[in-house]
Amino acid sequence: MLIAALRRVLLSVITLVMLAVFIFIATEIMPGDALDVSLSADEIAMIPPERLAKMKQDLGLDRPAHERLLAFLNGAITLDFGKTLISKTPVSAIIGYPLRNSLILAGAVLLIAIPLALAIGIAAAFWKGRAVDHLVSTGSIIGYSIPEFVIGTILVMLFAVAWPIFPATITASTRDPALTLLASSPLAVATVLIGSIAYLARLLRTGMVDALASDFVERLRLTGIPEWRIVFLHALPAAVVPSLTALALYAASLVSGIVVVELVFAYPGLGQELVRGVTRREVHVVQAIALCSAAVVVALNLLADLAILMLDPRTRRA
Amino acid sequence: MVNVTRRNVLLAGLSGPAFLAALDSELIGSASAQTQQPKRGGTLVYAQCSGNRRGGDASNTRHPYFMVDLITRSAYNTLTWVDEGLNVVNELATKVVPADDKLNVWEITVREGVKFHDGREVMAKDWASSFELHRRRNFASQQIKSTEVTGTHSLRFFLDAGNSEFPFVLAEYDNVVMPANEDFEKIGMTGIGTGPFKIVEADPQRRMVLDRFDGYWKKDQPWLDRLEVINREGQMESAINGFRSRQFDAVLNIDPRLVRQLSAEPDTDVVPASSGDQAVIILPKHPGSPFLDKRIRQALAFAIDREAIVRIVYGGAKFGWMGNDSHMAGTDPMFAPRPVKRDVAKAKALLAEAGHPNGITLPTLYYAPQWPEMSRYFQVIQETVKEAGITLPIEERPNDGYLRFRQGDPDVTKGNWHKFAYTAVGPRNPGISLFRMRGANNESGYWSGPAHDRYMELYRTAMVTADAAKRKAIYAEMQQLCFEEAPALLPAGRNNVLIKRPNVRGLNNHPQHWSITWDGVWKA
Numbered sequence: 001m002l003i004a005a006l007r008r009v010l011l012s013v014i015t016l017v018m019l020a021v022f023i024f025i026a027t028e029i030m031p032g033d034a035l036d037v038s039l040s041a042d043e044i045a046m047i048p049p050e051r052l053a054k055m056k057q058d059l060g061l062d063r064p065a066h067e068r069l070l071a072f073l074n075g076a077i078t079l080d081f082g083k084t085l086i087s088k089t090p091v092s093a094i095i096g097y098p099l100r101n102s103l104i105l106a107g108a109v110l111l112i113a114i115p116l117a118l119a120i121g122i123a124a125a126f127w128k129g130r131a132v133d134h135l136v137s138t139g140s141i142i143g144y145s146i147p148e149f150v151i152g153t154i155l156v157m158l159f160a161v162a163w164p165i166f167p168a169t170i171t172a173s174t175r176d177p178a179l180t181l182l183a184s185s186p187l188a189v190a191t192v193l194i195g196s197i198a199y200l201a202r203l204l205r206t207g208m209v210d211a212l213a214s215d216f217v218e219r220l221r222l223t224g225i226p227e228w229r230i231v232f233l234h235a236l237p238a239a240v241v242p243s244l245t246a247l248a249l250y251a252a253s254l255v256s257g258i259v260v261v262e263l264v265f266a267y268p269g270l271g272q273e274l275v276r277g278v279t280r281r282e283v284h285v286v287q288a289i290a291l292c293s294a295a296v297v298v299a300l301n302l303l304a305d306l307a308i309l310m311l312d313p314r315t316r317r318a
Numbered sequence: 319m320v321n322v323t324r325r326n327v328l329l330a331g332l333s334g335p336a337f338l339a340a341l342d343s344e345l346i347g348s349a350s351a352q353t354q355q356p357k358r359g360g361t362l363v364y365a366q367c368s369g370n371r372r373g374g375d376a377s378n379t380r381h382p383y384f385m386v387d388l389i390t391r392s393a394y395n396t397l398t399w400v401d402e403g404l405n406v407v408n409e410l411a412t413k414v415v416p417a418d419d420k421l422n423v424w425e426i427t428v429r430e431g432v433k434f435h436d437g438r439e440v441m442a443k444d445w446a447s448s449f450e451l452h453r454r455r456n457f458a459s460q461q462i463k464s465t466e467v468t469g470t471h472s473l474r475f476f477l478d479a480g481n482s483e484f485p486f487v488l489a490e491y492d493n494v495v496m497p498a499n500e501d502f503e504k505i506g507m508t509g510i511g512t513g514p515f516k517i518v519e520a521d522p523q524r525r526m527v528l529d530r531f532d533g534y535w536k537k538d539q540p541w542l543d544r545l546e547v548i549n550r551e552g553q554m555e556s557a558i559n560g561f562r563s564r565q566f567d568a569v570l571n572i573d574p575r576l577v578r579q580l581s582a583e584p585d586t587d588v589v590p591a592s593s594g595d596q597a598v599i600i601l602p603k604h605p606g607s608p609f610l611d612k613r614i615r616q617a618l619a620f621a622i623d624r625e626a627i628v629r630i631v632y633g634g635a636k637f638g639w640m641g642n643d644s645h646m647a648g649t650d651p652m653f654a655p656r657p658v659k660r661d662v663a664k665a666k667a668l669l670a671e672a673g674h675p676n677g678i679t680l681p682t683l684y685y686a687p688q689w690p691e692m693s694r695y696f697q698v699i700q701e702t703v704k705e706a707g708i709t710l711p712i713e714e715r716p717n718d719g720y721l722r723f724r725q726g727d728p729d730v731t732k733g734n735w736h737k738f739a740y741t742a743v744g745p746r747n748p749g750i751s752l753f754r755m756r757g758a759n760n761e762s763g764y765w766s767g768p769a770h771d772r773y774m775e776l777y778r779t780a781m782v783t784a785d786a787a788k789r790k791a792i793y794a795e796m797q798q799l800c801f802e803e804a805p806a807l808l809p810a811g812r813n814n815v816l817i818k819r820p821n822v823r824g825l826n827n828h829p830q831h832w833s834i835t836w837d838g839v840w841k842a
Contacts, residue, residue, distance in 0.1 A: 031719020168559035
């Protein structure tokens with residue numbers, strides 16, 4: 001098992017290095033640079049070209065690509081992504097709180113979504129083919145298929161504009177405590193929650209249906225074990241293990257991928273910071289966020305793999 | 319605001335007397351609202367949607383250069399201010415006069431008794447210290463060679479060349495007064511200014527909270543106790559939703575396409591400024607360009623239906639204005655309206671004279687959606703010039719990398735020519751605005767020739783002409799040259815628009831977004 005685990009860790013490290021190079025190339029081919037976008041049209045029209053060239057040089061924008069790649073890789077290893085190009089602020093100071101906020105949002109969503117999805121998924125699997133199952137299946141397809149920006153907009157129209165009980169847009173500060181942030185973000189949480197419950201419930205239902213139809217469950221039933229014990233103590237673990245990787249990837253996508261929801265509600269998370277970084281061509285910020293997001297995906301995937309290795313002996317031979 | 323809607327009338331019972339009563343109450347209500355005295359207190363929360371790519375971080379977000387929006391006048395003051403009619407007036411200066419005929423030395427007397435937020439009185443040395451920073455960092459202040467404190471409340475500015483419009487430079491939103499510091503890098507970091515509000519909370523690029531400054535130099539002002547600024551840069555929908563859900567009392571920099579819809583919404587005042595930014599159509603003059611021929615440039619200028627742009631794109635003269643092919647804003651007191659209207663026959667004649675009797679197909683005109691209305695803007699141009707036999711292909715390019723794309727390389731031998739393309743320009747003082755048509759600037763399409771030389775000669779003369787009336791005549795001649803030569807086209811512009819609740823009073827919109835003031839704003 002140790003060798004299998006080490007193999008997966010090594011694979012994760014290689015994946016991260018490759019991703020780092022890919023991220024660098026992606027930021028390299030972005031048109032324009034931080035100086036271009038930091039200057040107003042007035043400034044561009046009034047500043048002499050030779051002074052613009054000097055400013056570019058001062059910002060290090062004329063350094064060769066290989067030098068910058070090495071600096072980025074070195075920064076990735078030491079977790080020091082340098083400073084922003086224009087304001088010379090440490091990148092860690094720029095992305096620290098947004099990263100925390102994205103984790104808070106994702107954490108809150110998962111905390112609510114997982115138990116609910118478990119309950120819904122189990123119920124749908126247990127009563128497979130009956131009204132509850134049809135309701136869950138249809139509801140989850142709808143919930144998962146509707147884009148989050150549509151759900152968000154509908155919720156805003158209903159609960160912020162027509163019936164103004166929640167804020168339409170989040171005005172809390174980036175550094176506000178977690179509870180303050182969450183208290184001002186009910187519609188953002190609800191928006192992500194709807195899709196999350198739909199996805200996870202569907203995932204668990206499929207696993208539970210397979211587990212409940214399996215031979216070992218049939219044998220357990222024949223031994224006279226109560227149905228609730230079969231469902232919760234035997235079928236559920238068997239259903240969860242194959243879903244772990246998908247669950248881990250979903251959790252990672254919540255941290256790094258809810259850009260649209262962040263924009264709809266102006267939630268001060270990593271997605272907003274990424275969009276701002278791209279807009280302002282602050283490549284160090286973009287690289288750091290992209291690499292952090294990639295690292296979260298790789299790390300959660302690795303954790304899921306390791307968990308499966310522990311829980312399912314068959315995988316240790318692979 | 320009189321708001322007699324169909325809904326109001328129906329609610330009033332659809333009867334004639336009831337309608338009149340409703341109308342009466344609206345009118346009386348409106349009139350009484352106008353005559354109400356300003357009231358102290360309250361918090362005003364507003365969202366701003368314009369791009370500010372210099373937004374700061376935790377270390378510098380209180381600094382005027384990096385505030386969450388560009389309206390530094392909430393917390394700071396400048397020596398002069400450009401009013402809503404684009405006239406320069408004194409703010410913390412009581413006198414701004416040239417000290418010599420060449421207009422490169424200026425004497426300033428600053429207002430006495432003005433206090434910083436920390437209670438200390440503002441002295442001339444604070445101004446001198448602040449301008450040590452500005453002349454290094456603010457593009458418009460780079461002309462300042464040095465400053466000299468001549469008294470406790472007076473100082474001199476030495477410029478690298480004469481500038482008759484220097485008082486406008488002192489009104490630039492960056493050029494505020496901050497407590498003196500020998501290390502200019504540290505100036506302004508504390509956020510201490512002299513403005514009507516003092517910064518109490520600042521979340522970089524997101525939010526700023528300012529409280530009333532009791533020691534403000536304007537008597538009784540400001541009226542509000544608190545001002546909260548929420549940055550919704552590029553997030554117009556989020557800002558409007560916040561307004562509709564009553565989180566915001568006002569939203570600045572409204573998308574012109576939303577004006578009609580918002581005008582019909584209850585409890586919403588749509589407030590246009592007298593003008594705002596305008597579009598520049600760069601006519602490239604590189605080898606092989608059809609725009610080397612002045613007649614083709616002129617034909618295009620005559621063929622564009624400017625009134626149609628204002629009507630269709632902006633919804634009429636309340637929200638848009640016609641340009642005169644110079645960089646001057648329509649409400650600038652020095653603006654000279656285009657002397658003739660659209661003339662399709664003249665355009666056709668010019669094309670025929672240039673060897674295109676059956677019309678001409680121009681190169682592709684590129685634009686980026688820097689403003690949301692741009693697609694419609696260029697579609698109107700494309701359609702209206704058809705009448706003169708001009709086929710105008712248009713193509714939208716992404717904002718990303720657009721600047722480099724349109725600028726190409728000024729060195730024409732490299733073949734990467736500048737493009738027939740759009741850019742935007744804001745309303746600045748006549749000196750800056752008219753200087754933008756210089757041949758060395760991409761916006762003029764690298765204009766050259768005797769007319770250009772004459773234009774620059776006039777510009778140099780204007781810069782050392784102290785008399786405003788004489789300067790106006792010179793500027794008029796320069797604008798006439800733009801009309802005759804059409805080095806670039808600036809057909810029409812937008813008026814800045816904000817929305818607010820009717821109970822927000824004294825909030826005037828401004829052609830320069832950054833020059834809005836909050837001193838006199840109050841809530842009924």
